[in-house]
Amino acid sequence: MPPSKPRTRLALLDLTPNEWKIEKLVPGGDGFLHLSDGKSAFASGALPGERIRVEEMEEHGGYLRAARWSLLEASPDRVEPSCPVQSECGGCDLMMLDYSAQVRAKQGILLEALQRTGRFEQLPEVRFVSSAEHYGYRSRIRLHVGSGGRLGFYAAGSRELVEIPGCIVADPELSTALIALRDLARRYPRGFEPLSEIELRVAPAGPRVAVHLLPADRGFDLSSAFAVELARRFNVSVAERASDPSQDQRFPLPGVELRVPGGGFTQVNWAVNQALVHALLDATQKSGALRFCDLYCGAGNFSLPLFARGLTGLGIEASRPAIGAARRAAKEQSLSGARFIAGDVRTELERLPRGERFDLAVLDPPRSGAREVLPALIRRAPRHLAYCACDPVTLARDLRVLCDAGYALEGLTGFDMFPQTHHFETLAWLSLGAGTATPH
Ligand SMILES: C[S@@+](CC[C@H](N)C(=O)[O-])C[C@H]1O[C@@H](n2cnc3c(N)ncnc32)[C@H](O)[C@@H]1O
Known part of the structure; x- marks a missing residue:
């Protein structure tokens, strides 16, 4: 809490x-x-x-x-944290808990949310997929920039910068990149001053390391000696400025590749994300669904593999750069018929013609959940829903609304996307109960 x-x-x-x-x-x-x-x-x-x-x-x-x-x-499951700054840095709040106990605790957290917030008395079996990598799994980190070009994370619940030597839950290439950035900070002491944050991301299929800059104001000068040197070493993009599509990072997915522009959203643990996408594809295949709508689709993490499996449908997402990348990925990989709409999910869903039907809706909203979109979704009554969530409490709240409207919760799987922290993803599968809501 x-x-x-x-x-x-x-x-x-x-x-x-x-x-x-x-x-x-x-x-x-x-x-x-x-x-x-x-x-x-x-x-x-x-x-x-x-x-x-x-x-x-x-x-x-x-x-x-x-x-x-x-x-x-002490609990018998208490262990010595492997990171020297664990107690100061706000990131890895469960690092002092043995990994298998972390997974058990997350299963308990999910059940607690579903029973307390969702008021579910009977639940399907809750499966939980662990991460094979307990360290070095994060493919992106966001660093704060402090005075004098200091780089680090904020301490838990504060804006106090903790300078990190490296980050053991991040891909080692990101720690190497951090060393290179510190070297630049020494050579250009004022270079980082106009920036508030820097995101580093490594992509399995390249370009390997990308650096996304978030300037504190609009005045960041890309022609400064510092910026030129940064761009010579890294694949650089700047927030609010168009990025070069040829610099999209590429991430492998079942049967297809995702393209992501600088600063675009990606799931942080790629091996676990692949397990998540496979779980969605398997459930979709079993359901027999043929036409889908992917809400909050990002650059197409779920829609592109669904299109590659031969389903038809569309993705809706607010970020224009993400939609641009999804369209490029679909075109380059000959996924004809793939359709992506840039806009607010609720507005676009309400705007779709009444006759536009889909038998599966995938939802992957931000932490705050999908409350505003549920009435429009329920009116369309897709036979199946796949709800992917990073917050178990807002998930439980939204599942209650959906189940009260006639959906039955048929499958629940947790995915440990974030070892050493209390965070995890959940994929819930729901189907309309026999004889309930029909589209209106
Ligand atoms: C958790 S991410 C999921 C992205 C994608 N499904 C994936 O797995 O990579 C949530 C996405 O929702 C988008 N988003 C947030 N609010 C939105 C809204 N009101 N309408 C459309 N998209 C929204 C964000 O831009 C972000 O890409």
Whole structure:
């Protein structure tokens, strides 16, 4: 649970139990327990089964949070984090938990969200796909630029820059690129000043490393000696400026390749993404669906493999550069009939002619979920839905709406796209129950 502003900071009085036994991890990754008075309590960094002494506590509306605590009894699954800056950097909040216990905890988090937020009493079996790589799996990282060209991540819940020596969950080529960027920062001490963030991404099928610059204002000068040197070493793109299509990065997918422009969205763990796409293709094949609509399609991560399997349909996505890349990929790979629309999902879905039918809708919305689009989707009543989500709580909320409208939840698979963190992806498969909603 994200910490809200504390109402009170409690000195620990005798009245307040200051030894807590953590029951489980909850969405957001915090340790959680029920106190004897029924109140909920959270301690970030504490693991299931651990006993902690709370040294400073915050009272928020309906719950308590340990602001400072010490460990009394460690979980047998607690391990030494492999990264020297794990406790300062906000990224890998579960690195002190053994990997198989991380996967179990994420399964529990998914169930918790579905039961609590989604009010599901009966669920299909929840499968969970682990990541073969526990480190070195991230194909992109976004660095913040601090004063004097310092590069790093923000500490958890703050804007304090933690300069990282490298990042062990990132592909080693990205850490090598970071060393090269630091070298440039030494030679051009003011070069990074106009930038607020830099995204580094490595693509399996090339061009290998791309650097995407996010300037703090519009004044970034691409003809400066620093920018010229940067472009000599890397494949560079700049936010809000058109990128060169010949520099699209290429990512292999089942039967087809994805093209991604500088700064475009890509799933971060490519091996796990491939497992996710395969799971979608298998479920689609079993369902017999022939015509699909891929909402929030990005550069075509799901639509391109569906087209390559011979399905027809369309993808809708707000990012014009991503849609441009999806169209180029379809054209270059002779996926005739592939259709991509640039625009807001809800507006475009409502604008589609009434007669435009599809028997599968794929949804992969951002963290906030797809609430606004559900009424238009339900009106079209596609027989099957494949909902891919990175936030189990908004997923559970949206699944409840869909199931109340006549869909049945038939399959649930978690994908550990982000080892060492509490994050994961879920693919939910739903089908319209017999005799329920028909398109209107
Ligand atoms: C989680 S990403 C998924 C992209 C793609 N399915 C993939 O797997 O690479 C979500 C995408 O939704 C797009 N998006 C966010 N809000 C949108 C909206 N209201 N309408 C259309 N697209 C939107 C973002 O630009 C982003 O590409």
